[in-house]
Amino acid sequence: MTAATKPRVVLVVGATGSVGRHVVTEAVRQGYETRALVRDAARAGKLNPAAHKIVGQLTDATTLADAVEGIDAVVFTQGSSYGDATAAESVDYGAVKNVLVALDGRPVRIALMTAIGVTRRGNSHDWKRRGERLVRASGNAYTIVRPGWFDYNDADQLEITLLQGDTRHAASPADGVVARRQIARVLVDSLASDAADHLTFELVAERGAEQADLEPVFAALDSDPVGTIDGVRDEGNMPASSEPRSVLADLSSLE
Numbered sequence: 001m002t003a004a005t006k007p008r009v010v011l012v013v014g015a016t017g018s019v020g021r022h023v024v025t026e027a028v029r030q031g032y033e034t035r036a037l038v039r040d041a042a043r044a045g046k047l048n049p050a051a052h053k054i055v056g057q058l059t060d061a062t063t064l065a066d067a068v069e070g071i072d073a074v075v076f077t078q079g080s081s082y083g084d085a086t087a088a089e090s091v092d093y094g095a096v097k098n099v100l101v102a103l104d105g106r107p108v109r110i111a112l113m114t115a116i117g118v119t120r121r122g123n124s125h126d127w128k129r130r131g132e133r134l135v136r137a138s139g140n141a142y143t144i145v146r147p148g149w150f151d152y153n154d155a156d157q158l159e160i161t162l163l164q165g166d167t168r169h170a171a172s173p174a175d176g177v178v179a180r181r182q183i184a185r186v187l188v189d190s191l192a193s194d195a196a197d198h199l200t201f202e203l204v205a206e207r208g209a210e211q212a213d214l215e216p217v218f219a220a221l222d223s224d225p226v227g228t229i230d231g232v233r234d235e236g237n238m239p240a241s242s243e244p245r246s247v248l249a250d251l252s253s254l255e
């Protein structure tokens with residue numbers, strides 16, 4: 001992305017979460033006009049004071065008009081408790097759907113955080129993966145980041161390492177680890193990167209130093225093929241024929 005097209009106003013969804021707080025701080029640090037979506041301003045706790053708190057319910061598109069007004073980019077870091085399928089649908093998936101509905105087709109750059117192992121079938125994973133599919137189908141420029149286990153890294157485990165195909169399914173830190181701060185950096189760095197557009201990757205940290213520039217790291221990856229709704233090399237184990245009708249309707253509403 002050239003400087004002329006670098007986003008200016010960024011909305012952070014899940015801004016009060018353990019990763020979202022780092023995203024807010026990183027977006028402010030990188031000079032973005034940063035908007036933090038909170039469900040209750042009084043309960044939002046401490047967020048970077050340079051960010052603008054905006055109240056809205058990520059589960060309800062009709063409450064998000066002010067949040068999306070004038071934004072150029074959105075970073076999604078929301079998430080429900082693991083194993084709660086209803087919340088996974090309304091929060092993990094719902095936030096993506098509702099922001100896209102509120103945008104009503106207006107283009108934005110998207111960075112979406114899901115999870116390593118997301119293609120291993122299961123309710124929470126499936127709803128996160130459906131959120132990924134909405135992003136790919138939306139026609140926007142995007143980067144989908146599937147982090148490993150948060151903050152399980154050792155102090156010398158900082159080399160940002162991106163994988164594709166989602167083949168690690170141990171459901172434990174054996175799948176890979178990464179610092180929350182680094183997840184936030186990758187999400188925010190992706191917003192102004194041409195090389196990161198249409199990428200889906202798993203994010204872990206290996207032993208070594210953190211790279212100063214992530215452009216070559218993004219550029220080494222394969223893009224998701226145009227017109228597909230899964231990540232490049234993802235296992236084709238979630239066929240449209242067995243998907244809920246509501247999800248298929250959401251996808252077709254984006255075409």
Ligand SMILES: NC(=O)c1ccc[n+]([C@@H]2O[C@H](COP(=O)([O-])OP(=O)(O)OC[C@H]3O[C@@H](n4cnc5c(N)ncnc54)[C@H](OP(=O)(O)O)[C@@H]3O)[C@@H](O)[C@H]2O)c1
Binds near residue numbers: 080092
């Ligand atoms: N822990 C790991 O190692 C790991 C690794 C990879 C991926 N993940 C995934 O990362 C996701 C986020 O994790 P996290 O630790 O950052 O979670 P978190 O600290 O609990 O943050 C979740 C965010 O989502 C919002 N949210 C949750 N339910 C909501 C609801 N019903 N309505 C409105 N907002 C809601 C929270 O808002 P409030 O602050 O208002 O509650 C908060 O902003 C999880 O889904 C998890 O599966 C975790």
